[in-house]
Amino acid sequence: MLYSGMEYRTQLQLAIKSWYLKSLTFQLFQLDTWFEMQMAVKKVRHAKHNPLPNLGATNLTELKPGESGILDHLDLPEDDARRLMELGFLPGHAITPGHSAPGGDPRVFRVDGSEVALRRETARRLILRSALVK
Amino acid sequence: MSDCHGCSVATLPPPPAIPTRRHIVAIVGPPNSGKSTAFNRLTGLRQKVANFPGVTVEHRMGKVKVDGGREVFAVDLPGVYSLEPRTEDERVTHDVLLGQMKDLPKPDAVLLILDSTNLARHLVLAAPVLSLGLPTLVILNMADDLKNRGGGVDVAELAMQLGSPVALVSASRGEGFDKVFQFLSGATHTAPRAAPLMQLPVIQDIPKCRAWAANVGSKGKYQAPAPPHWTRRLDAVFLHPVIGPLVFGIVVIAVFQSIFFWAKPAMELLQEAVTALGGWVGSLIPNPTLHSLVVDGVFNGVGSVVVFLPQILILFLFIGILEDSGYLARAALIMDRTMSRFGLQGKSFIPLLSAYACAVPAIMATRTIENKRDRIATILIAPFMTCSARLPVYTLLIAAFIPDRRLLGVFLSAGTAMMLGLYAIGFLAAIFTARLLKSTVLKSSRSSFMLEMPPYRWPTFRSLGLRLLDRSKVFLRRAGTVILAVAIIIWVLAHLPVHNGQPPEIGQSIVGTIGHAVEPAIKPLGFNWKIGIGLITSLAAREVIVGTMGTIYGIEDPSAKSEGLQHALQQDLTLGGAVALMVFFAFAMQCMSTVAVVKRETGGWRWPIIQFAYMTGMAYVCAFLVNKAVTALF
Numbered sequence: 001m002l003y004s005g006m007e008y009r010t011q012l013q014l015a016i017k018s019w020y021l022k023s024l025t026f027q028l029f030q031l032d033t034w035f036e037m038q039m040a041v042k043k044v045r046h047a048k049h050n051p052l053p054n055l056g057a058t059n060l061t062e063l064k065p066g067e068s069g070i071l072d073h074l075d076l077p078e079d080d081a082r083r084l085m086e087l088g089f090l091p092g093h094a095i096t097p098g099h100s101a102p103g104g105d106p107r108v109f110r111v112d113g114s115e116v117a118l119r120r121e122t123a124r125r126l127i128l129r130s131a132l133v134k
Numbered sequence: 135m136s137d138c139h140g141c142s143v144a145t146l147p148p149p150p151a152i153p154t155r156r157h158i159v160a161i162v163g164p165p166n167s168g169k170s171t172a173f174n175r176l177t178g179l180r181q182k183v184a185n186f187p188g189v190t191v192e193h194r195m196g197k198v199k200v201d202g203g204r205e206v207f208a209v210d211l212p213g214v215y216s217l218e219p220r221t222e223d224e225r226v227t228h229d230v231l232l233g234q235m236k237d238l239p240k241p242d243a244v245l246l247i248l249d250s251t252n253l254a255r256h257l258v259l260a261a262p263v264l265s266l267g268l269p270t271l272v273i274l275n276m277a278d279d280l281k282n283r284g285g286g287v288d289v290a291e292l293a294m295q296l297g298s299p300v301a302l303v304s305a306s307r308g309e310g311f312d313k314v315f316q317f318l319s320g321a322t323h324t325a326p327r328a329a330p331l332m333q334l335p336v337i338q339d340i341p342k343c344r345a346w347a348a349n350v351g352s353k354g355k356y357q358a359p360a361p362p363h364w365t366r367r368l369d370a371v372f373l374h375p376v377i378g379p380l381v382f383g384i385v386v387i388a389v390f391q392s393i394f395f396w397a398k399p400a401m402e403l404l405q406e407a408v409t410a411l412g413g414w415v416g417s418l419i420p421n422p423t424l425h426s427l428v429v430d431g432v433f434n435g436v437g438s439v440v441v442f443l444p445q446i447l448i449l450f451l452f453i454g455i456l457e458d459s460g461y462l463a464r465a466a467l468i469m470d471r472t473m474s475r476f477g478l479q480g481k482s483f484i485p486l487l488s489a490y491a492c493a494v495p496a497i498m499a500t501r502t503i504e505n506k507r508d509r510i511a512t513i514l515i516a517p518f519m520t521c522s523a524r525l526p527v528y529t530l531l532i533a534a535f536i537p538d539r540r541l542l543g544v545f546l547s548a549g550t551a552m553m554l555g556l557y558a559i560g561f562l563a564a565i566f567t568a569r570l571l572k573s574t575v576l577k578s579s580r581s582s583f584m585l586e587m588p589p590y591r592w593p594t595f596r597s598l599g600l601r602l603l604d605r606s607k608v609f610l611r612r613a614g615t616v617i618l619a620v621a622i623i624i625w626v627l628a629h630l631p632v633h634n635g636q637p638p639e640i641g642q643s644i645v646g647t648i649g650h651a652v653e654p655a656i657k658p659l660g661f662n663w664k665i666g667i668g669l670i671t672s673l674a675a676r677e678v679i680v681g682t683m684g685t686i687y688g689i690e691d692p693s694a695k696s697e698g699l700q701h702a703l704q705q706d707l708t709l710g711g712a713v714a715l716m717v718f719f720a721f722a723m724q725c726m727s728t729v730a731v732v733k734r735e736t737g738g739w740r741w742p743i744i745q746f747a748y749m750t751g752m753a754y755v756c757a758f759l760v761n762k763a764v765t766a767l768f
Contacts, residue, residue, distance in 0.1 A: 054235040079220070080582050086215035087586060088255055092341075099373035101467045106480065108373070108467070108587055112344075113252040113358060115587040117467045117480075122582050 088112030163247035165213035203318035213236025256349035285359030292354030350504030400444035430688035458593035477572025489519035492563035518564035710765035719754035
């Protein structure tokens with residue numbers, strides 16, 4: 001079957017139209033994902049300032065950057081515990097890990113408006129309030 | 135003082151009966167609250183560093199001018215988080231505030247300095263300080279930072295809650311200090327000390343104190359500022375796993391490189407000025423003997439040390455910038471793992487870094503280390519760090535013996551590489567010794583490391599300037615006393631005994647005799663008798679050797695001037711001997727001030743004697759080996 005010139009043109013126009021629409025929806029779709037990505041980035045950024053609580057962690061070393069835990073008690077000798085309490089590590093306060101020295105130890109922890117660096121062996125002794133105990 | 139007997143003093147009680155005694159105001163605050171900046175702002179140049187008798191904690195005292203030409207003494211106390219006397223810092227603050235410190239009467243008032251950007255936590259210290267019952271002005275510092283980051287506080291309401299006047303200031307900008315001066319002059323603040331609206335908590339209970347602080351803060355409409363974004367951004371770079379250590383390395387190299395290249399023009403200028411002054415003073419003295427004493431003895435001796443002032447100031451400037459900006463805490467964090475490998479901790483890094491300037495303040499700074507054994511280990515290794523007094527010796531010998539060649543393009547010259555090498559062997563000797571000590575006599579369980587990371591701040595010109603001025607004074611005082619005395623003694627001994635009214639050849643003089651007597655002991659190291667004299671005099675302080683060599687060569691050949699010292703050394707020392715001399719100075723404990731401060735800090739002669747014998751022995755052996763090795767290789 002032979003297409004007349006007219007028909008051929010319509011076919012072509014249709015093809016172009018469908019391609020255009022397709023690409024348009026594609027673009028729209030991309031725009032959508034772009035927005036989604038932006039939102040996700042924003043969420044992550046937001047999380048940096050308002051860290052997500054990690055209820056599974058039992059001590060400070062189990063928290064990842066961007067997560068937070070509530071301090072339950074300090075499993076340390078009296079002297080060290082008092083010193084840490086003076087620095088802000090008081091039961092009931094939220095703690096978020098921050099940057100660390102190369103190799104991940106010691107790490108900076110954000111607590112009560114300040115940042116304090118602790119070695120891993122000390123951080124392990126700061127016990128978090130867990131959801132299960134509650 | 136008599137003019138204020140009648141005036142209504144509400145915040146400060148009337149002056150004491152003794153008319154000469156001034157009011158004493160204690161400045162108290164947690165670490166990193168800007169206490170020193172505020173102290174500098176109040177006293178300016180009218181301050182000095184002092185020591186309490188019997189304790190090692192340094193403190194600064196200064197005079198504050200208040201209304202009517204009156205003066206108030208301000209005492210800057212060590213930064214503390216509580217008033218419980220557990221560490222030495224805390225005990226000093228506690229004793230001063232309770233009037234239990236010898237030679238210092240109980241303060242008449244307290245300036246409590248808190249960081250307003252972290253007020254809820256810093257207010258914890260207000261509870262024990264206010265419960266002392268002394269007239270107290272609560273100063274909320276860093277007001278500009280608080281405002282910029284969107285925080286705020288109702289000063290009047292907070293004052294009501296605390297029952298004490300409150301001032302919101304910015305010590306770095308000098309804003310808000312009129313209220314502080316008003317408090318100090320006691321003239322305008324008329325409201326009597328009111329009972330605090332908030333009952334003070336039990337001081338020993340930290341959680342209760344914190345809850346009280348939170349309550350006071352919220353009643354005082356305190357709005358915490360946004361987190362310090364710039365600090366977070368900078369930490370993302372400085373504490374980056376790869377970039378962080380790289381930046382750390384660059385900072386260290388840049389400091390040492392600049393000591394040479396920046397100081398050079400200033401040093402040359404100073405050298406010319408000293409030579410010109412010596413020539414001018416010399417032309418006024420007709421008597422040839424006196425002329426020789428002044429020009430050869432004093433100007434060559436003292437002058438050759440004074441020219442190193444720019445280098446020492448640049449080093450102190452860099453350490454001041456690193457400390458005031460907050461980077462030093464990050465450096466301690468980066469170094470903690472390395473330090474723990476040698477049985478030490480990151481906190482030891484701060485005294486060790488300041489030991490690059492001078493071991494004496496560094497040994498005093500070790501008191502922030504809670505663990506006693508860690509502290510003694512840090513004290514014992516601190517003199518191995520290359521202090522600024524070694525710089526004149528190194529610079530002189532490197533300029534005389536190490537060819538000025540480029541090693542890595544324009545980045546590193548042979549001289550800088552040699553210098554870095556000397557700094558490195560000092561550091562290596564320190565960590566080797568630390569390891570030795572911590573695995574034997576000073577064994578202890580791994581100590582804890584807790585270090586607050588202060589937000590990054592711009593160092594103020596005022597604080598840096600005052601620090602440099604202080605250092606210049608110390609250095610020049612030493613040049614004017616110890617080094618001057620040694621120069622004159624050397625000159626006199628070099629001109630005795632007199633034969634037929636003629637001074638002897640220097641080799642036959644008393645100095646020459648002493649030098650020849652010690653020569654056999656130092657010959658294996660590649661040193662001759664003149665260097666021997668320098669080594670003996672440098673027991674007083676390391677840089678004295680430069681002055682002594684200046685005096686000896688000045689007497690030998692009066693026409694020799696600044697570069698003459700280098701030329702003269704080139705004829706007296708081989709390359710092996712020169713490198714051995716530098717290595718000797720890297721290890722030997724040639725500093726009486728350090729011996730004295732170690733004795734005071736460790737509470738006896740045992741540690742300083744062990745330390746002196748160990749370091750000198752190590753210096754001798756290593757210098758011997760280096761002399762043999764270099765002579766064999768080159």
